[in-house]
Amino acid sequence: MGDGMKQITVGIVGGTGYTGVELLRILSRHPNVQVRYLTSRAEAGRAVSEIFPSLRSVSQLHFCDMSDALFDEMAQTCDLVFFATPHGVAMTHAPSLVNSGVKVIDLGADFRLQSLDEFANWYGMTHSCPELLAQAVYGLPEVNREKIAKAALIANPGCYPTTAILGLKPVIDAEKQLGNVVDGRIIIDAKSGISGAGRQGKIAISYAEVADNFSAYGVSGHRHTPEIAQGLNEILAAVFPKKIRFVPHLVPMIRGMFSTIHVPLTDTGSKVDWQSYFASSYQHEYFVDVLPSGVLPDTRSVKASNKLRIAIDQQADMLTILVVQDNLVKGAAGQAVQNMNIMFGFDELTALDLVPITP
Amino acid sequence: MGDGMKQITVGIVGGTGYTGVELLRILSRHPNVQVRYLTSRAEAGRAVSEIFPSLRSVSQLHFCDMSDALFDEMAQTCDLVFFATPHGVAMTHAPSLVNSGVKVIDLGADFRLQSLDEFANWYGMTHSCPELLAQAVYGLPEVNREKIAKAALIANPGCYPTTAILGLKPVIDAEKQLGNVVDGRIIIDAKSGISGAGRQGKIAISYAEVADNFSAYGVSGHRHTPEIAQGLNEILAAVFPKKIRFVPHLVPMIRGMFSTIHVPLTDTGSKVDWQSYFASSYQHEYFVDVLPSGVLPDTRSVKASNKLRIAIDQQADMLTILVVQDNLVKGAAGQAVQNMNIMFGFDELTALDLVPITP
Amino acid sequence: MGDGMKQITVGIVGGTGYTGVELLRILSRHPNVQVRYLTSRAEAGRAVSEIFPSLRSVSQLHFCDMSDALFDEMAQTCDLVFFATPHGVAMTHAPSLVNSGVKVIDLGADFRLQSLDEFANWYGMTHSCPELLAQAVYGLPEVNREKIAKAALIANPGCYPTTAILGLKPVIDAEKQLGNVVDGRIIIDAKSGISGAGRQGKIAISYAEVADNFSAYGVSGHRHTPEIAQGLNEILAAVFPKKIRFVPHLVPMIRGMFSTIHVPLTDTGSKVDWQSYFASSYQHEYFVDVLPSGVLPDTRSVKASNKLRIAIDQQADMLTILVVQDNLVKGAAGQAVQNMNIMFGFDELTALDLVPITP
Amino acid sequence: MGDGMKQITVGIVGGTGYTGVELLRILSRHPNVQVRYLTSRAEAGRAVSEIFPSLRSVSQLHFCDMSDALFDEMAQTCDLVFFATPHGVAMTHAPSLVNSGVKVIDLGADFRLQSLDEFANWYGMTHSCPELLAQAVYGLPEVNREKIAKAALIANPGCYPTTAILGLKPVIDAEKQLGNVVDGRIIIDAKSGISGAGRQGKIAISYAEVADNFSAYGVSGHRHTPEIAQGLNEILAAVFPKKIRFVPHLVPMIRGMFSTIHVPLTDTGSKVDWQSYFASSYQHEYFVDVLPSGVLPDTRSVKASNKLRIAIDQQADMLTILVVQDNLVKGAAGQAVQNMNIMFGFDELTALDLVPITP
Structure with missing residues (x-):
């Protein structure tokens, strides 16, 4: 079975933002990916298609709460977890996922700045896992493709x-x-x-x-x-x-x-x-x-x-x-999927060869 | 001194909504009106032009808090108080104002429905001053001009x-x-x-x-x-x-x-x-x-x-x-000023002969 | 070789409108379709991606002029021709195409009204091929699917x-x-x-x-x-x-x-x-x-x-x-492709399983 | 009778653009100005309120054609002519108006660039009245107020x-x-x-x-x-x-x-x-x-x-x-009226003390 057939299981933490719904739109057409988890504190229990009717008949997922049990389960079952969350969330949960061998792509800002001082200065909090930050790869494929391919943790760039x-x-x-x-x-x-x-x-x-x-x-x-x-x-x-x-x-x-x-x-x-x-x-x-x-x-x-x-x-x-x-695409969710494709050896264009909408 | 020179003092309760700022825009060019009070719980103390920079050099007012003392003061000094508030506010404060001889125009919904049952049914609360409601005049000048001229309390129509x-x-x-x-x-x-x-x-x-x-x-x-x-x-x-x-x-x-x-x-x-x-x-x-x-x-x-x-x-x-x-104009603030003009004997067009903006 | 592999050759008459570019967007991802012709009087000779930069790297087509020679060529080589043109164009060219065995889908209005009087009344011209009009099938799949499957000429419904x-x-x-x-x-x-x-x-x-x-x-x-x-x-x-x-x-x-x-x-x-x-x-x-x-x-x-x-x-x-x-989709180009899929025995969803864009 | 009562008669050449309708909006509330002429080749004979329904009950003017006879009449009767026209128009007609003692404000580009070479280079035509250009004053009041007060011809600045x-x-x-x-x-x-x-x-x-x-x-x-x-x-x-x-x-x-x-x-x-x-x-x-x-x-x-x-x-x-x-206001019509006020000795704010529209 070739790479084209490889299947991965994915979780998305923070699924009610625009980056989250855009990830779902793109991944719903990715032949190698099954999104199994989608979290939202506010909407836990509701169908994603209730919040985003555009996803009716596209996604049957329901939001689940962001509990420790969930992270444990994702650590066991997921190949990859995306964080589409405000800063502070990913750095709390990424270490145990990475330690369990789950790859992480953070669409937020927790792993973008390598300088701890700059991070503290601009985001108003102390970084909680500097050692993991040091391993994070800045996920700009056109600059960093080789490092991305080997990375355990990706800082998806800001728009x-x-x-x-x-x-x-x-x-x-x-x-x-x-x-x-x-x-x-x-x-x-x-x-x-x-x-x-x-x-x-x-x-x-x-x-x-x-x-x-x-x-x-x-x-x-x-x-x-x-x-x-x-x-x-x-x-x-x-x-x-x-x-x-x-x-x-x-x-x-x-x-x-x-x-x-x-x-x-x-x-x-x-x-x-x-x-x-x-x-x-x-x-x-x-x-x-x-x-x-x-x-x-x-x-x-x-x-x-x-x-x-x-x-x-x-x-x-x-x-x-x-x-x-x-x-929301090259500036966020699309680039995240591009990084995912590189990390898992999929063709880089898979699910991303989207024709722009005109008008 | 003719009516054209008559000056009235006005208060606006609820000044941070679009109806409030539109009242200020219109009244700022009314030769017979001085707006002296403008309330906002959230913005008390701030200049109105901080919230609405369009009013820089137009209004020097500051928001004041919606206290009992303020209503007492308005009862003493105002000729007219506009309520540009969610339902429930005007019916709390209108009775004492009206009793003090202050005219009231409610741009909210408290005095629009004469049926107490309908009010309770649609607005989810019991009407607190049915006797005042019975005196309220529905402020649609093209229908009710004569009643408006004599009214103490106007229910400004919904848009x-x-x-x-x-x-x-x-x-x-x-x-x-x-x-x-x-x-x-x-x-x-x-x-x-x-x-x-x-x-x-x-x-x-x-x-x-x-x-x-x-x-x-x-x-x-x-x-x-x-x-x-x-x-x-x-x-x-x-x-x-x-x-x-x-x-x-x-x-x-x-x-x-x-x-x-x-x-x-x-x-x-x-x-x-x-x-x-x-x-x-x-x-x-x-x-x-x-x-x-x-x-x-x-x-x-x-x-x-x-x-x-x-x-x-x-x-x-x-x-x-x-x-x-x-x-916001004929559907709210403009109609309220039209009612005011009628109530106080001003030319009905005063400050309202606004040329529509095109494009 | 199954139906899934069947390839058809397609022409689009009138390619500079929004319906035309939307047809190109959808058909560019259709595995069974090759768009070979795209006409425009005004833009003949130019690359379609010059007019619609969204199609850069998506379509290498150039606009060609709408000449008799072109229609002869399409009659020889095309399986299907779409007309995305103002009324009056399709009825001029459809008869010879249909006679040559080329299927036609008219996204314009020439074959929608079966009454010749109504057509003349509303479109200000006499219908030039009433006998062909009589064969046209109104292309609303949810109503007319069986007739569409056998049709030579489809009147794609108005939006x-x-x-x-x-x-x-x-x-x-x-x-x-x-x-x-x-x-x-x-x-x-x-x-x-x-x-x-x-x-x-x-x-x-x-x-x-x-x-x-x-x-x-x-x-x-x-x-x-x-x-x-x-x-x-x-x-x-x-x-x-x-x-x-x-x-x-x-x-x-x-x-x-x-x-x-x-x-x-x-x-x-x-x-x-x-x-x-x-x-x-x-x-x-x-x-x-x-x-x-x-x-x-x-x-x-x-x-x-x-x-x-x-x-x-x-x-x-x-x-x-x-x-x-x-x-532009269910109301025009998408419905046209849905009709095409039915006419040629493709899965009706092919290239049409588009996820709505939110936000 | 003070300046406040002085009345001037005005013509507007080019009345169907956005600058033209904005001039009409502002001047309709100017107590010292009567707009008597409004030209449009395409709409000659029609009421301005047919083209701009916003001006119903505001302006009773009809568009008139841009004939020589009209310019002769304006030269006799107008105190001021505004040109709200593409480049090339004002420089054709301004000389005879200015010679007749009519003041001119050009909202187009004919008199903005003092360099004839630059004008020819950027506007693709030779300037037809360099001697008049030399007298033109660049109408930016905050920079050139004193020159504007004495000018016969104003080049209203670009936005x-x-x-x-x-x-x-x-x-x-x-x-x-x-x-x-x-x-x-x-x-x-x-x-x-x-x-x-x-x-x-x-x-x-x-x-x-x-x-x-x-x-x-x-x-x-x-x-x-x-x-x-x-x-x-x-x-x-x-x-x-x-x-x-x-x-x-x-x-x-x-x-x-x-x-x-x-x-x-x-x-x-x-x-x-x-x-x-x-x-x-x-x-x-x-x-x-x-x-x-x-x-x-x-x-x-x-x-x-x-x-x-x-x-x-x-x-x-x-x-x-x-x-x-x-x-359209400080960048065009409003600035033109500001120039007019200065040229004719009106209070500079007359008709211009407009409250911005929010929201």
């Missing part, structure tokens, strides 16, 4: 960092290869659809507040800033001594993320043919699409798919990199 | 009932004048923008839930059904023995209400020239606009204004009445 | 009629079975997302005109009215002597259709347990989902899928039927 | 340049006062609602294309770039030798513009207390509101009003300036 790191990877490659191509500070001016704020009852994300409206938030500091910096400085480059300025905004749309990255170039940098450089950088990556010169991206072109598209505009001494993705 | 009663008034007039024009049941298929659900943190009205989505609610029973029935049967007609079916829907837009009223006609009814009948019914009403034959309304044409527009489509034995209004 | 006919089928079945269950006129108050108006440059459907706005249209007469009447009176019942009133509205959302059907009941009708009646009517239909009692539908629950969901609310003498579908 | 120039004015003042505060390139990452694209029938701005979508445009070059550069370099500073990078984006909302301006600071620049600097810069400007430290703006807070709000975020060596306005 903004995915666009920033993949958008800047060729620049940093050039910086390493050619030296000193970037002149000064890189500006990441990012825009996200509102599903990025999660499924929750807050006035600030209610329809009448955010529809027909555009705003900035986290301008003086956002948790994804250190994650982007770590991605650029540590994961991609030994030392990438450039400063970053990251400013996120909220767009009145459901899904979609658009990062406009402004890179001032040195003379060396301005001589690079960036269109070609980017195209060749990603020529073997199915999920990263470098658009032809002159074509600009929109978020709709990736809606409900795992694609991330990049466009390049090069002027005399200024490189503008435009990156789009669906924040 | 749906405003469209239904004004949309059907000429039909009921014809029923009274000609006899038996309606054949069977009247269907009121209504659609509302999401601000009608109020300013609150609930998953069900969060952007990602309701954007790009259309739904029905309250299909098996909605609180506005008895209010519409009361309006048609008791206020307009001695007896209007026709059944009503009211079904509300939620539209992914901020403001706006659209009621499609389907009226089956008898032979007598089908001989009426309804376009003329409606046009002459409302020819002297500034805030009710009967559109020319063949013109269909949209909610945008009344956005942010106190206008209610009606279009008529007449087929062999079927009359379709299309009614639009801004649910 | 509104799909909701109205499937929503009312159990009522008409009851009418036939029990006699006289409906008392008077049936009101179909329908609401559509804006993609239903097609992909075109018109002020009336531009964003700033229709966003945050709700309107009615076609109130005095809409082309889908005779199609619904034909569906109810001729296809479903020998004679269904009930009048219909159909009023469509435009909702500020991209996809989605919601029909609220108001059915007054006779005494006989009010004794039927409609929830059970509907549930058993559709228990074997995968794409029609009768919701449990008390659950109300929203359009989001079917977004980008081929599902049509129905909810029932029954009151004393009033039945309310709420129907939702994605107008 | 993006209004945010960029007012957002950067204090920085340039500091540059002039303190020397060398900006370190390198200023990035203007701007986002506009879709009404900025005008009222026209184009697929690219149709609802189904732009709703739930976010895109960039004009990345490789936009007509407002030279206008911003001119504003910073020539109007504000003798020489402001800093480079600008301007990238505009399209937001799925009707009205609103949000410019995020990223300014890298030198050591000198980082020592400035920018919050105070901005606050004192604009302390006497009613229409420019510098938000308190820590408060971030959203476009809703200025919707349908003439306010422009600015927030400042200062980090070690990076200043972020966030600017919001309603693109």
